[in-house]
Structures are given as C-alpha cells and as structure tokens.
Amino acid sequence: MTSSSEGEILQVGQVIRERWKIKAKIGGGGFGEIYEATDVQNHHERVAIKVESSKATKQVLKMEVAVLRRLQGKKHACKFYGCGRNDKFNYLVMSLQGKNLADLRREAPKQCFNLSTAVRVGIQILNGIREIHSIGFLHRDVKPSNFAMGRTSQTMRNVYMLDFGLARQYLNAKGEIRSPRSAAGFRGTVRYAAVTAHKNKEMGRQDDLWSLFYMLTEFLQGQLPWRKIKDKDEVGKMKEEADLVVLLDDCPHEMHLFVAHLKVLGYADTPDYVYLESLLNKIVAENEISWDEPYDWELG
Numbered sequence: 001m002t003s004s005s006e007g008e009i010l011q012v013g014q015v016i017r018e019r020w021k022i023k024a025k026i027g028g029g030g031f032g033e034i035y036e037a038t039d040v041q042n043h044h045e046r047v048a049i050k051v052e053s054s055k056a057t058k059q060v061l062k063m064e065v066a067v068l069r070r071l072q073g074k075k076h077a078c079k080f081y082g083c084g085r086n087d088k089f090n091y092l093v094m095s096l097q098g099k100n101l102a103d104l105r106r107e108a109p110k111q112c113f114n115l116s117t118a119v120r121v122g123i124q125i126l127n128g129i130r131e132i133h134s135i136g137f138l139h140r141d142v143k144p145s146n147f148a149m150g151r152t153s154q155t156m157r158n159v160y161m162l163d164f165g166l167a168r169q170y171l172n173a174k175g176e177i178r179s180p181r182s183a184a185g186f187r188g189t190v191r192y193a194a195v196t197a198h199k200n201k202e203m204g205r206q207d208d209l210w211s212l213f214y215m216l217t218e219f220l221q222g223q224l225p226w227r228k229i230k231d232k233d234e235v236g237k238m239k240e241e242a243d244l245v246v247l248l249d250d251c252p253h254e255m256h257l258f259v260a261h262l263k264v265l266g267y268a269d270t271p272d273y274v275y276l277e278s279l280l281n282k283i284v285a286e287n288e289i290s291w292d293e294p295y296d297w298e299l300g
C-alpha cells in the first residue's frame with residue numbers, strides 16, 4: 001500500500017457486489033469518500049460511489065440514502081443506483097456528475113462568474129433547494145462544492161445537488177413543522193452559513209436560501225469579505241453587520257430585494273420561492289440573457 005492510499009476505504013480495482021469496479025477517488029475528506037466506478041453489469045456505465053467507514057463515529061450515509069431516494073425523479077437530484085453495507089463500510093451508488101461549482105469558479109478568470117452564468121446557475125440551485133424542501137428536508141450545507149454540473153450531453157447544463165449528510169427533516173410524519181430546538185449545534189460551512197447557524201439556533205428553510213444568497217454574491221463579486229476568517233463567531237458578526245450596499249456593489253438591484261425577502265422570514269415561514277425566482281428571472285430579462293448561451297466554462 002502506498003502512503004497516499006493509507007486510510008482510504010476502497011482501493012482502485014476493487015469490485016463491490018460483483019458489480020461496481022472502483023476506478024479512482026474523486027472527492028471526500030468530510031464525512032465520506034467519493035469514488036468513480038464503472039458498472040460491469042451495465043455496459044461499464046460510469047457511476048459515483050460514496051462510502052463511509054463502519055467505524056465512523058458519525059454515521060450519515062443512511063440519511064443521505066433516505067433523502068436521495070425520496071428525491072428520485074426530481075430535476076436536480078442524482079439517480080440512485082443502490083446502497084448497502086458490510087463489516088467495513090456503508091456505500092451509496094449514484095449517477096456520476098461533472099465538476100462542482102467551487103472548482104469551476106476557482107478555474108474562472110478573476111474567480112468570478114459573469115452575470116449570465118451566475119444568475120442561470122442561481123435559478124437552478126434555487127429550484128434544487130425548493131425540491132429538497134418539498135420532500136420535508138432542509139439541506140443545511142448549501143455551498144458551491146455541493147452542486148455539480150452534469151457530465152453527459154443530456155445533463156451537462158443541468159445543476160445537481162450533492163451531499164445530504166447534514167440534511168434534517170423539518171416536517172413531521174403528519175406534514176407539520178417540527179418544533180424548533182432551543183439550541184442546536186453549528187452545522188454547515190462557516191463561509192456560507194446563515195446567521196441562524198452561527199447563533200446555534202434551529203435552521204429553517206430560509207437558511208438554505210441565505211446560503212444561496214452568499215453563493216450568488218461570491219459568484220458575482222469573486223469573493224466574500226469573510227473569506228479569510230476562520231473564526232465562526234467573527235464571521236457571524238461580520239454577516240450580521242454587513243453593509244449590503246458594499247457587499248452588493250455593482251450587483252443587480254434585484255439582489256437587494258432577494259435578501260430583503262429572506263430578512264422577513266422566520267423558522268416556521270414558507271419562503272416565497274416563486275417571488276425569489278421571479279427576481280432572478282428579471283435579472284435574466286433585463287440583461288438580455290439567453291438560456292442557451294454558453295456558461296463561462298463552456299467558452300473556449
């Protein structure tokens with residue numbers, strides 16, 4: 001074993017359930033590890049496999065499987081191919097997507113997307129968030145690396161939502177909103193987390209949308225003012241005190257209306273997804289953006 005493969009759950013060449021042959025590790029480090037594999041029983045179709053060690057203290061793959069299964073048939077969900085467990089690991093097999101939006105932004109000139117790319121990707125992410133909310137779950141870790149573009153000619157202009165490891169049900173079995181806990185541990189990623197999360201409060205649907213707002217702002221501005229700050233409390237304070245006129249300098253006016261709507265929402269409120277999408281669609285119309293024009297990374 002080479003030192004780089006030490007501690008990795010799967011090895012290249014390994015075949016799971018006589019069906020999925022591991023080709024390469026493509027991600028991970030958080031809760032699980034992601035591998036590319038091929039389906040030897042189905043024309044060597046390329047798939048993604050997320051694995052979690054059976055010894056992991058925090059077992060989240062079961063939640064991921066439950067959420068992904070319920071999302072089947074939705075536009076922004078990966079296809080679910082299978083799951084299982086043995087004494088060493090738990091695994092989830094799903095469709096393989098292309099690059100995630102964090103990598104695509106980092107590869108872009110000036111680390112920004114143009115308005116056309118940012119707003120069209122933003123509308124798709126908003127719809128992905130609406131889909132997960134529609135099945136009664138919050139994502140709670142909305143950030144660029146948790147969204148990927150498709151990989152095939154049919155899917156490459158579609159955005160896919162990844163990673164349901166921090167998802168939480170906000171509806172009970174009766175379809176009512178669960179009562180909020182008075183204190184909840186911080187969940188998510190400091191750079192994109194809503195102020196609610198910084199305050200260790202129960203997150204609601206609007207908090208996934210706050211994370212989308214921070215993502216969109218970063219896509220347009222190339223950076224967020226708290227990008228270099230690690231301290232969670234300090235970043236929370238910066239978000240609370242942020243001057244939106246400065247934060248959104250040169251951004252379309254609708255971004256102010258977007259955040260103004262988020263500001264009036266509390267834990268139990270249903271966000272007005274239609275209004276938020278209409279704001280982003282207005283940016284598309286006002287700037288004469290066409291849905292068919294290339295995304296930044298499609299330009300030669």
Ligand code: ADP
Pocket residue numbers: 026027028029030031032033034048050078094095096097098099100145146148162163164165
């Ligand atoms: P973790 O929970 O360990 O953070 P994620 O599910 O967020 O794992 O995946 C980490 C990275 O792996 C993603 O940012 C993405 O680049 C890649 N990845 C995850 N799922 C897929 C997939 N279905 N297809 C292609 N790449 C994926």
